[in-house]
Amino acid sequence: MTENRCENFSRITDWCHALIRSLAPREGNYIDATMGKGNDTLLLARLAGEQGQVLAFDIQKEALDMTKALLKENGVEDRAKLILDGHEQMDRYAKKESMDVICFNFGYLPGGDHNIATAAKTSVAAVQKGLEILKHGGFMSLCIYSGGDTGFEEKETLLAFLKELSPGEYTVILQEYYNRKNHPPLPVLIFKK
Template sequence: MKRVEKKNLSRITDWCQAVMESRAPRGGLYIDATMGNGNDTLFLCQMAGNEGQVLAFDIQKEALETTRELLEKHGVHSRARLILDGHQHMERYAGPESADVICFNFGYLPGGDHRIATSPATSVEAVEQGLRILKKGGMMSLCIYSGGDTGFEEKEALLAFLGTLPPRRYTVIVNTYYNRGNHPPVPVFIFKE
């Protein structure tokens, strides 16, 4: 099995994957909280190896079908459990301090219906649950896209919540594409101490 090559580390998803890969142990439990087209799920399955497991969530059946096809194409489908449920229900599927890495891409399914998107209330709830699920020493990656109907509100709600996390328990790093206009995405990394 060949790993997906990083084409552009200045692209938010590639940058977040590089940071996850630098910190995550192989063979762990990884969660893709917003599977979308399955690219992060594939990345996590490859990182998991034969001993690891990936839980991937989405509310759209189309996302699950696209992801399943992608994983089968790369021969890693047995490493993932694809779950048709909202990310705010992660605790139904993973226990406290069980995950090594959790990743989010907030917004809508690329190429999908833009009216179906993550929302501020469920996204903050999902991050809260994810922090309880995350192991000590684990990390969470957030790709926050603004724009659309709820994107700015969601971005502000997430950043406000992250600002309240106790610094002795979490390190929160918010990155900025400083010289890009038009509301560039915000990559965020959370490390649980």
């Protein structure tokens, strides 16, 4: 972060990172459900410290390779397990109620093939499984984008799913960039009671 703490909040990922840093327990257990270039994985690896753990998922080897290099460059490569698999499979790697924080950054790999992107069906399945994997008192961060071939469908499907979550079990906070045009991204937080 720069001296002016609000300067970078125009980017959804910076906003979500600030929230994760302020809310996540240190040395906890975390999942980066959409590894991409590894920035969320790096943040979580730093929070994990020596005692915590990070599981990071992506279906593209390119994403795994970039993340591996980023973690190594920052001296935290031993804090994360990088998994070449879809985020909807996370329950194969993490037990129920075992994670403190799960973060999603939906869409496609920045600078990558736009034909390879998250999709409504698998994204909702991943969020459902993530909610089971979250500890009580844990939270989930979602960066939801619109646009592209499947972005609007994914956004609407995710929002419809989130609206139906039991308020007795979850608190869902939807934020928005209110003065932006052209379908700005939506940051969402889900807290498990």
